[in-house]
Amino acid sequence: MSTDDNGTPLLAARGLVKAHGKTQALRGAALELRAGEILAVTGASGSGKSTLLHCLAGIVRPDQGSVVYGQERLDQLPERRLSELRRTEFGVVFQFGQLIPELTALDNVALPLMLSGAGRREAQGKAGEWLERFGVRGQKDLRPGEMSGGQAQRVSLARALVTGPKVVFADEPTGALDSLAGEQVMTALVHTAREAGTAVLLITHDAQVAAYADREVWLRDGAVVSEHAQQEMAR
Amino acid sequence: MIGRFRPGPRFFTEDYSLSTYCECILSPMSTRHILLGLLAGGPSHGYDLKRRHDERFPQARPLAYGQVYTTLQRLVRDGLAEVEGTGSEGGPERTLYRSTEAGGRELTRWTGEITPPAPFVTNEIFAKVVVTILAAGDPAGHLQLQRAAHMARMRELTAVKTAPGADLTTVLSADYALTHLDADLRWMTTTAARLTTLTAEVTAA
Amino acid sequence: MRNDLRLAVLLTRGSDRREWWRVTLTALGALLATGFALAAVTIASLQGQYSISFGDGLLNHPGVRSGVILTLLMLLIPVLGFLGQCARIGAVHRDRRLAGLRLAGATPRQVRRIAALETGLACLAGSSVATVFSALLMLRLWNHPTPLAWAGIALVALGVPLAGAVVSALALRRVVASPLGWVRRVRPRTGRGPGVAFLVAVLVVVVAGLGAYASTFVGVPGGFGQVVGFFTGPLTVFGLVIPTGLGAVWLAGATAGLTGRLLAARAESPAVLIAAERLRDDPWATARTHAAVLMVTVVGTGFMGIRQVLLDVLNNSRPGMTAEDMSFYTTGIDLTGAAILVALAITLSGLAVGAAESLATRRRGLAAQAAAGVPHDVLGRALLLETALPLASAVALAGAAGMAIGAWYAGFADGGGRPVPYVALLVPLGVYASCLLAAATSLPLLRRSVHPAELRFT
Numbered sequence: 001m002s003t004d005d006n007g008t009p010l011l012a013a014r015g016l017v018k019a020h021g022k023t024q025a026l027r028g029a030a031l032e033l034r035a036g037e038i039l040a041v042t043g044a045s046g047s048g049k050s051t052l053l054h055c056l057a058g059i060v061r062p063d064q065g066s067v068v069y070g071q072e073r074l075d076q077l078p079e080r081r082l083s084e085l086r087r088t089e090f091g092v093v094f095q096f097g098q099l100i101p102e103l104t105a106l107d108n109v110a111l112p113l114m115l116s117g118a119g120r121r122e123a124q125g126k127a128g129e130w131l132e133r134f135g136v137r138g139q140k141d142l143r144p145g146e147m148s149g150g151q152a153q154r155v156s157l158a159r160a161l162v163t164g165p166k167v168v169f170a171d172e173p174t175g176a177l178d179s180l181a182g183e184q185v186m187t188a189l190v191h192t193a194r195e196a197g198t199a200v201l202l203i204t205h206d207a208q209v210a211a212y213a214d215r216e217v218w219l220r221d222g223a224v225v226s227e228h229a230q231q232e233m234a235r
Numbered sequence: 236m237i238g239r240f241r242p243g244p245r246f247f248t249e250d251y252s253l254s255t256y257c258e259c260i261l262s263p264m265s266t267r268h269i270l271l272g273l274l275a276g277g278p279s280h281g282y283d284l285k286r287r288h289d290e291r292f293p294q295a296r297p298l299a300y301g302q303v304y305t306t307l308q309r310l311v312r313d314g315l316a317e318v319e320g321t322g323s324e325g326g327p328e329r330t331l332y333r334s335t336e337a338g339g340r341e342l343t344r345w346t347g348e349i350t351p352p353a354p355f356v357t358n359e360i361f362a363k364v365v366v367t368i369l370a371a372g373d374p375a376g377h378l379q380l381q382r383a384a385h386m387a388r389m390r391e392l393t394a395v396k397t398a399p400g401a402d403l404t405t406v407l408s409a410d411y412a413l414t415h416l417d418a419d420l421r422w423m424t425t426t427a428a429r430l431t432t433l434t435a436e437v438t439a440a
Numbered sequence: 441m442r443n444d445l446r447l448a449v450l451l452t453r454g455s456d457r458r459e460w461w462r463v464t465l466t467a468l469g470a471l472l473a474t475g476f477a478l479a480a481v482t483i484a485s486l487q488g489q490y491s492i493s494f495g496d497g498l499l500n501h502p503g504v505r506s507g508v509i510l511t512l513l514m515l516l517i518p519v520l521g522f523l524g525q526c527a528r529i530g531a532v533h534r535d536r537r538l539a540g541l542r543l544a545g546a547t548p549r550q551v552r553r554i555a556a557l558e559t560g561l562a563c564l565a566g567s568s569v570a571t572v573f574s575a576l577l578m579l580r581l582w583n584h585p586t587p588l589a590w591a592g593i594a595l596v597a598l599g600v601p602l603a604g605a606v607v608s609a610l611a612l613r614r615v616v617a618s619p620l621g622w623v624r625r626v627r628p629r630t631g632r633g634p635g636v637a638f639l640v641a642v643l644v645v646v647v648a649g650l651g652a653y654a655s656t657f658v659g660v661p662g663g664f665g666q667v668v669g670f671f672t673g674p675l676t677v678f679g680l681v682i683p684t685g686l687g688a689v690w691l692a693g694a695t696a697g698l699t700g701r702l703l704a705a706r707a708e709s710p711a712v713l714i715a716a717e718r719l720r721d722d723p724w725a726t727a728r729t730h731a732a733v734l735m736v737t738v739v740g741t742g743f744m745g746i747r748q749v750l751l752d753v754l755n756n757s758r759p760g761m762t763a764e765d766m767s768f769y770t771t772g773i774d775l776t777g778a779a780i781l782v783a784l785a786i787t788l789s790g791l792a793v794g795a796a797e798s799l800a801t802r803r804r805g806l807a808a809q810a811a812a813g814v815p816h817d818v819l820g821r822a823l824l825l826e827t828a829l830p831l832a833s834a835v836a837l838a839g840a841a842g843m844a845i846g847a848w849y850a851g852f853a854d855g856g857g858r859p860v861p862y863v864a865l866l867v868p869l870g871v872y873a874s875c876l877l878a879a880a881t882s883l884p885l886l887r888r889s890v891h892p893a894e895l896r897f898t
Contacts (some may be wrong), residue, residue: 003341011293044424050895052893054811060892083816084813084814085817086812087633087815091812092811092812094808098808100805100809102717103717111710112813114710114713115710115818120707120713123561143721160812162429190397207385207386207417208414208417211390211393211413216386218379233844
């Protein structure tokens with residue numbers, strides 16, 4: 001829980017504006033994520049949460065504003081470098097869809113390592129360890145369609161964390177799960193992220209999920225309802 | 236839980252924590268039934284009962300020994316428990332109690348009875364929102380502040396339940412509290428979205 | 441029935457863009473099918489000797505006409521493959537919509553009728569266009585068409601949409617049987633074997649072809665010995681090739697499955713792994729188009745071999761031949777070659793449509809992969825490998841079969857002893873390369889498909 005402003009943030013966004021056709025998804029959103037921090041972004045549906053995550057993770061380019069990760073301006077990097085960043089420095093977990101339906105759990109987790117040049121055996125070995133950490137080693141030979149939603153989501157977490165990323169972006173990771181499975185997924189995510197010192201940007205509309213984070217920012221109509229204002233008022 | 240909100244300063248004071256919650260949950264329940272339940276396993280001393288109670292409900296306020304003693308005496312008076320014998324090896328009071336047949340029946344009746352859903356909800360937050368509107372204040376700001384306070388509490392409860400080694404009793408009572416706080420939050424979110432209409436309605440009346 | 445029709449029209453109108461693609465391409469396929477069938481029927485309606493000022497006298501003799509008919513009917517096979525591929529476009533949406541209808545209380549019979557009407561109407565649109573143009577063309581070329589020709593035309597014009605309707609009603613039997621299962625189902629799966637409908641259709645074509653072939657000999661006084669003899673050999677060979685089409689479907693599916701299984705266990709690169717696992721998971725997905733590719737390869741390679749030998753024979757051992765005679769043969773050969781090229785073109789379109797459709801169906805998952813940092817070129821390579829891997833061995837096998845035909849013909853034509861026409865080996869190579877190109881046409885679509893907008897799961 002770092003509310004002090006010392007040290008440079010790991011990821012900083014300023015004045016983000018993004019429109020999807022005629023809908024204005026983001027109107028000047030700004031946000032900072034510090035290393036190792038778990039930050040929840042909440043807000044009503046349509047408040048621009050997912051678009052904010054996409055901009056921060058370099059999946060889409062904002063129309064205006066800047067996203068700074070380390071020394072790099074994500075909003076200006078070429079797609080090739082962005083793709084590389086997402087593969088090596090970031091991990092993503094969506095509600096569903098990030099696992100390849102035809103690959104086994106083991107191969108799905110091994111894939112990011114293979115993409116970075118690891119051999120199949122080596123990648124599978126490391127993938128097995130990560131499945132173990134998330135308690136789904138027993139499912140290693142199953143394909144996503146043959147697992148329960150909670151198991152698939154834990155495999156997704158393993159896939160997101162296997163490369164040792166600095167930031168994990170999670171967009172409604174428990175959105176398709178019942179509360180018990182959701183709790184297991186969140187506990188696994190939070191524990192592993194803290195152990196590994198990975199920062200997590202967690203998008204959710206569920207306050208009980210947001211409560212796993214160190215800090216919460218509230219998004220309304222495409223802008224962050226000022227954290228400062230919240231703290232001032234709390235005093 | 237919402238039904239158990241006690242109006243007054245207590246709700247927002249510093250010691251509003253997990254144990255306050257569990258006390259709120261447990262205190263209206265009759266201690267006598269809990270003691271009867273603990274006696275169901277076999278005869279027991281008063282001190283033993285207190286220890287077992289505190290173990291079983293770790294987040295609740297510990298039972299005072301005096302409360303255990305008076306409750307046991309009332310149980311004996313009502314024929315629900317009886318004295319099995321008195322131990323005399325050192326120590327203070329070593330009276331051994333056991334449940335009677337009537338006590339067993341009473342316990343069955345109590346556990347078989349469903350807990351009535353709270354028939355009437357005292358909602359302090361709502362009252363404050365309405366009053367803020369009447370006093371031409373900033374109800375949206377108030378709700379946002381309340382939200383921040385609720386979220387802070389929920390984070391604490393989540394930390395308690397995800398701490399390594401947390402036992403299931405702790406997890407479940409934290410979950411109970413979290414779910415109720417979440418219900419408050421949802422209500423606040425929908426209320427915040429409908430403040431304009433509410434303001435019109437309140438000020439028109 | 442009126443209400444069903446209205447519903448079918450409403451549903452078609454309200455459906456999304458991909459379903460319009462299906463309707464349009466289905467109509468196009470029906471147009472081609474009707475066109476070829478009409479030409480075949482019209483020629484089949486001729487009996488005995490004619491003098492037709494068209495095609496260097498190729499249509500004058502019944503024996504030769506039968507060859508033309510057979511060629512036209514064989515062109516229906518790639519068209520059927522193409523139509524099968526088109527039926528998959530937007531199939532998930534269509535199946536869900538129909539299952540939704542079932543849930544809303546429609547009887548299985550109603551749903552089947554609505555689906556049949558949808559496909560039937562698309563086919564009718566295609567077949568009417570083809571019929572009108574064919575009729576106009578025929579009136580120009582042929583002063584007094586016989587009633588038999590007209591009857592044949594009417595039969596084909598109505599038969600094609602009817603067949604389309606029946607096939608689509610049959611194909612939907614599972615949707616109709618379990619509406620709930622199909623509403624929930626996200627990923628489409630092809631059946632375990634080659635499509636029954638496709639097999640039945642091929643069988644019908646074979647029977648019809650043999651019938652038409654036989655019918656041209658009715659009332660032939662005999663004595664065309666030389667000409668007929670010249671063509672009977674190759675035609676018999678082609679006739680034998682058709683049953684191998686049935687095997688081709690099986691071969692395509694089996695090689696895909698086997699390649700997938702073998703490679704999935706050993707793959708070291710992500711693209712190969714993804715492609716191999718997809719093949720292993722659903723080897724029959726592309727079996728129909730791939731079967732058509734194999735047929736074209738066999739026929740094309742065989743034809744090239746035969747052509748080589750035939751030209752060799754014509755040029756060397758028949759010095760007394762006139763230029764007119766020569767052009768009679770070369771036109772025939774060229775037209776057959778053109779027919780094979782047309783078949784190849786249709787097959788490749790089917791392949792391209794299939795690749796695009798497979799991409800469109802998975803665009804959500806692909807977008808998630810891209811978001812997770814899987815580079816576009818890995819996804820693109822996986823897409824190409826899905827076509828390239830199973831086709832490599834299957835096309836090689838088909839090329840060998842076609843080569844065997846050529847070699848056999850070289851050994852038997854004109855007393856035998858001709859050199860084996862190795863030139864024909866270029867055909868499988870060319871077919872393979874063009875298949876890769878056809879699959880590559882969907883690569884630009886990939887970039888659009890992995891758009892982050894697909895990540896919005898709501």
